[in-house]
Amino acid sequence: MQELKEVSDLLDKLDIQIREAKEHAVIETTGYLNDALGEQLAERAQALIQNGCTQLVINLEKTTLINSIGISILIEIIEALTEREGTLNFCGLSATQERTFRMMAIAKYAGIFPDEESAIANL
Amino acid sequence: MSNEHKVLLTIPMYPDMELAAAKTGSVLAELKDFNEEAVEEIQLAIIETCINASEHSQSEDKEVHIQFLVTDDRLEVKITDRGVGITADTLDGTRLLGRPTVHPDLRKRGRGLQIIRALMDEVVIESSPNGTTVSFTKKKTPP
Numbered sequence: 001m002q003e004l005k006e007v008s009d010l011l012d013k014l015d016i017q018i019r020e021a022k023e024h025a026v027i028e029t030t031g032y033l034n035d036a037l038g039e040q041l042a043e044r045a046q047a048l049i050q051n052g053c054t055q056l057v058i059n060l061e062k063t064t065l066i067n068s069i070g071i072s073i074l075i076e077i078i079e080a081l082t083e084r085e086g087t088l089n090f091c092g093l094s095a096t097q098e099r100t101f102r103m104m105a106i107a108k109y110a111g112i113f114p115d116e117e118s119a120i121a122n123l
Numbered sequence: 124m125s126n127e128h129k130v131l132l133t134i135p136m137y138p139d140m141e142l143a144a145a146k147t148g149s150v151l152a153e154l155k156d157f158n159e160e161a162v163e164e165i166q167l168a169i170i171e172t173c174i175n176a177s178e179h180s181q182s183e184d185k186e187v188h189i190q191f192l193v194t195d196d197r198l199e200v201k202i203t204d205r206g207v208g209i210t211a212d213t214l215d216g217t218r219l220l221g222r223p224t225v226h227p228d229l230r231k232r233g234r235g236l237q238i239i240r241a242l243m244d245e246v247v248i249e250s251s252p253n254g255t256t257v258s259f260t261k262k263k264t265p266p
Binding site: 032034035036064065067068069071072094095096099100103104 | 138139141142145160163164166167170171174234235237238241242
C-alpha cells in the first residue's frame with residue numbers, strides 16, 4: 001500500500017513555481033514530468049519568453065522522473081529560446097537524468113549545472 | 124527465502140499507469156540492493172516501454188502485461204502488448220522522427236527505444252502482427 005501511495009503522491013504533487021528576477025527567471029517543477037506537467041511547463045515558459053524573458057533556468061531537483069514526452073517538451077522550450085537567441089540552463093538533475101539529456105543532445109543546446117546558483121551565474 | 128522472485132502485473136493503457144509498473148520494478152530492484160542510479164534507470168526503461176505500448180500498439184484489449192524476474196544479480200523485465208506489432212523502421216527510429224526541428228539532432232519522437240537501449244544491459248524486441256514483447260535486463264553492479 002505504501003508503494004501505491006508513493007505513486008499517487010507523485011501525481012498529486014505536480015507543481016510549477018516561477019521566480020522572476022530582472023534579467024532571468026527560474027522555473028522549478030515538482031512531480032512526474034509527463035505530458036500533463038510538461039504542457040503546464042511549456043505554457044509558463046512560453047509566456048515568459050513572449051514577455052521578453054529569454055534567460056531561463058529550469059530547476060528539476062523536485063522532479064524525480066522525466067519521460068520522453070517531457071523531454072520533447074523541454075526541447076520545444078530550447079527551440080523557442082534559440083529562435084530568440086535566449087539561453088536555457090538546467091539544474092538539479094539526477095545522474096540518470098543528466099545522462100539521458102546528454103544522450104539526447106540536449107546538453108549541446110542548454111547548460112547543465114549542479115545547483116540553481118551556478119545555473120543562474122552561467123546564463 | 125528464495126533468491127528469485129517473479130511478479131506478474133497487468134495494467135490498463137490509462138494515462139500514468141506506467142508509474143505503477145515502474146514502482147513495482149523499483150521495489151524489486153531495491154529488494155536486491157540495486158544502487159539508486161540503477162533503480163532510476165529501471166524505472167525509466169519500464170515507463171518508456173509502457174508508453175510505447177500505449178501510444179503505438181493499437182491493442183484492442185488496451186492492456187500491458189509485465190513480467191518481472193529478479194535474482195540476486197539481475198532484474199529481467201518482459202513487457203507485452205497484444206497490438207498490431209511494430210515495423211523495422213519504427214525500431215530504428217526513422218518513422219518516429221517527428222517534424223523538423225531548429226536543431227535537427229534534437230529528435231522530437233522515437234526517444235523511448237533509444238533510452239531503453241542506452242540504460243539497460245540487454246534489450247530484445249520481438250514483434251508480430253499479434254503483438255510486441257520488449258524484454259530487457261539490468262545487471263546489478265558490484266558496490
